[in-house]
Amino acid sequence: MRKWILWTALATVIFAVNVHIAFVSYIPYKAMDIAMNVRFKDLPRNTMVPSPPTTEQSRKVVRPSPEILYSICIYDVTRKPLLFTYHLPDGYWSASFYADNTDNFFVINDRQTKSKTVDILLVGRETPMPAAGNAIVVRALSDKGLALIRVIVPDEKSLPGLVESQKLTTCKQVD
């Protein structure tokens, strides 16, 4: 009887540890999946979409920053690389890439670029490296993920110009 209880207790502990690790490890993937496929389900894939200025109505992603103007691109580089062409406004700007496990695997800001136009070629994990020209080549950590642009809005006066500049950035699939 005692042996039976000991074996059951041991199995319970082992099962609990596995549930614990599996559940915690699963959350980042699930959160990204919900962001990409539920919250942003209406967004076209592989297209940079400017978001409106952040307000109390912005409820797609938790803890949004009200001073930041975001643009978002849900990428899928399984088949073809994606070429991002950024047009930088004056002031703070950054482009960041997130894998399906939430890792921010690449980020660049306006102080790290040499000109007001930047090309970034995002390549899938297994995709052969294409000719990149002057583009910065980034190997994606996962074939599906999310790219963001952040622009700081220093004051309300600057907002219309920054909103216009948001529209200039593009991303397109290349062979």
Added chain:
Amino acid sequence: MKKPLKIVLAVLATLVIGGVAGYSTAVAAYESMYTRGTLRNGQWATNLAIGSSEASIYTRANVALHGLLALAKSEAVYYQCTGDDKGESLRSNCDYRIEGRGLDTRWWSLTLYGQDDFLIPNEQNRYSFNTNTVKLNTDGTFVIYLSRLPREGNWLPSAEKDQEVSLTLRLYNPGQSVYDNPGGIELPRIIREGCK
């Protein structure tokens, strides 16, 4: 007890007790802000592994739920605060004075969030103060008032509905002192003035 019944009971006990224990300890672990790698600085907490592959599974889960799409430390450092300088939870029915001075960073912002991790509606559409918007005293310090009722100066409106609130301090392109001593740099103090 017959052997088959014993086995069924053992499997059931393992699944139910193990499942509940595994799930509840998982939630407790990732909901704690002070997971592995998290540094305290007064009332503030930060984790420089956020966004990187070095983040623990608990940090990653916490960020996925409460700060999805956070930037890696090379670009921004985030500090979270859920309590005042006495360690009491920040609540919307209390008034607070947030005292600070310029930070070693290209740009900073201090944002208030409701219990649901979203911005709190208010007539002023004011959710934060930052490098550009905060009014400084002549000595370079600032005071931000977090309260429901309007205050002179830097007033950050709190939630009308009673709830716990929290603050995020974002440092974009922080200076070297932040990386060298994230737990020791001078950050704003949150002092409770009173509750209603």
